[in-house]
Amino acid sequence: MIKKERPKIYTKFEIDAVTFYGTMILFIPLILVFTYVFDIETIIDTNLFLIILLIITAVITIIGTIILLIKKDSLKRQVEANYIYEFYYLVTIVVFGILGFVVLFDYLGGNRTYIANILILLVVIFVYILLKLGSKFFNFDYRKKK
């Protein structure tokens, strides 16, 4: 008899780690995307702003990692049937994060002519990452979803 392979259900610790480090990777683009609309570059030097954001990201990452490690045991004991809301959160920040990376490209002096190309490339890369993450950690297979 062929045994049907059951998907592995991850603990809250693993899911929290994925969402937290995902947020931290996209933190600078996420902030940039909103400040860009309000023309922050007219108020503060963009390089200085980026350094401040980098420091803030590093500090939050360290604090978050410590909290995750402290709570590791209790989080490892928590298991949920699916983590659909965590995945929704990840998708939402990725959508804004993609745009944020384009803003970062602009701030770092990239050629504006290639913005559309960069955007499409980033969409493809991030959609692929999301599909992989969704099927591996969040029990969410987009291709099978009907």
Place this chain on the structure above:
Amino acid sequence: MNKKPFSDESLNRIIKYLVIILLGFGIILLAIQFSDFWNWILRAVKAVIVPIGVAYLGALIIFPLIKYLEKKGIGPRGFSLGLVFILTVGLIFSAFYFLTPLIINEIKNFFIDDFQIIVDYINNDLRNEFIFGSDLYERMLAYINETNIIADTVDTIVPNLILSMTNLLLPLLTAIALLPILLIFYLNDYEVISERIRTIIPAKHEKNVAELTSRLNVTVGAYLRGQLILMIALGAVATIAYKLIGLKYYFLFGFLVGITNIIPYFGMIIAAIPPIIYTFIATSGPGPLLVLVVNVILQFFEGNIFQPLIMSHQLSIHPIVIIISILFFGSLFGALGVIFASPIAASIRVIYRFFKDLRKEKLKTTQAEASAP
């Protein structure tokens, strides 16, 4: 072959339905005869229903947040309500405070910088670039000038538009003015009010009505919350994307995307038309193809990511059904019908499913009773 005659029971039922239909026609006839009187009554009812309806919809959006705070131990009700209320008012106020000047500024700049360019384009360039030839363009222009068709249309449409806007705006403005007070009282005594309403219903139907109301509240509430999040998210994404590609009036066009997204499927198409036309005419900025690509990507995100993620559980209706309901309710109730077509369709589905479940349950009970010794 002998035909099965009608039983007394089915004959009684047919007569009952016929009497109800006849009575219905009678009431409609009476209403037509005394239309002025009914209009008077309807106006009074509308004046009450609109603010209460808006407060009810507002409560459906806010109440889960209060419940969430209470679950986390932030209470009593007055405190959690005050917290949510201050937060909501603060958000609305800051959105108006920061966004309104930006949008007004862009509208002003449009009329100063670009309006004349568009007029000149229609008068000069369009004549030369007209797809069916400049001869046809001249004939059309001559026809427009001779028949005065534009002025006549404007003369007919504008007064009607003002009248319908006044009819819609006045009750809406009253509702907005009363909304904070109504919301505070309604949210503070949410359970008490629901309980009081339940006591009006005959005891025989109380359980079913309570179940149906709760299902409808969940569906409509989820739809409203989802739609609000969707509008904000898409408006923000569109504004950022438009600015990134260098579109001049990115706030205005992004705001348009957010607002028009209240109409499922058609909203994004409607919102894409003005920026595409603008980029087609404008001398600087991105080309219409780039704007079209951005809108297609936005449409992809809306249809494949935001819409299913935010709405799927509560509103998984087939797109064809939503489009049909938009056309149907739009022709019935105008703009409001178009906006509320999806929740109405979802509510009809909830009611249908409820009665289906009820019938199934009844059948099960009858079968169980019959099989019992």
